[in-house]
Amino acid sequence: MAIATHVASFIRVYRYPRCSESNHNNRASAWGMDAHTDSSVISILNHHDQVGGLEVYKDHKWLDIKPIPNTLVVNLGDMTQAMSDDEYKSVKHRVKANKYDDRISIGYFVFPAQNGVIQSSKYKPFTYSDFQAQVQKDLMTMGFKVGLDRFKLNQAS
Ligand SMILES: O=C(O)CCC(=O)C(=O)O
Numbered sequence: 001m002a003i004a005t006h007v008a009s010f011i012r013v014y015r016y017p018r019c020s021e022s023n024h025n026n027r028a029s030a031w032g033m034d035a036h037t038d039s040s041v042i043s044i045l046n047h048h049d050q051v052g053g054l055e056v057y058k059d060h061k062w063l064d065i066k067p068i069p070n071t072l073v074v075n076l077g078d079m080t081q082a083m084s085d086d087e088y089k090s091v092k093h094r095v096k097a098n099k100y101d102d103r104i105s106i107g108y109f110v111f112p113a114q115n116g117v118i119q120s121s122k123y124k125p126f127t128y129s130d131f132q133a134q135v136q137k138d139l140m141t142m143g144f145k146v147g148l149d150r151f152k153l154n155q156a157s
């Protein structure tokens, strides 16, 4: 549950330049965006109708998300996972650059209020501000986002 009086949100527009190396043995250079979960509550994505590239990790496999015309993709983020006591999972996803075409996507990301306390049976109470600071710290010191695991109850910190 989040005690918050208002939320924050932003829109991000991406252009992933085409990459002839794409599909080439999972070469790092071919990835438009590496595997991650969003820190948001929800993320709403609008994709170019013809250019796919979004992949979602489900049942130990990466699945291609084929664009459907006039359809938005809604991803649940880390904050929804915490607020739902892990009932709804923050989906791991990544973006593959396209071999032939630039890829454009527009994302609308919704976040909790910075100082609203997120309480759950699975995680220590934290604010989005605490979460963001921890993510930044891990990125700087370890080079990757640890995310919600940092706040898990009964976890050494
Ligand atoms: O471009 C996309 O389809 C996804 C972008 C994304 O995952 C993100 O901005 O977090």
Ligand SMILES: [Fe+2]
Binding pocket: 036, 037, 038, 043, 093
């Ligand atoms: Fe994402």
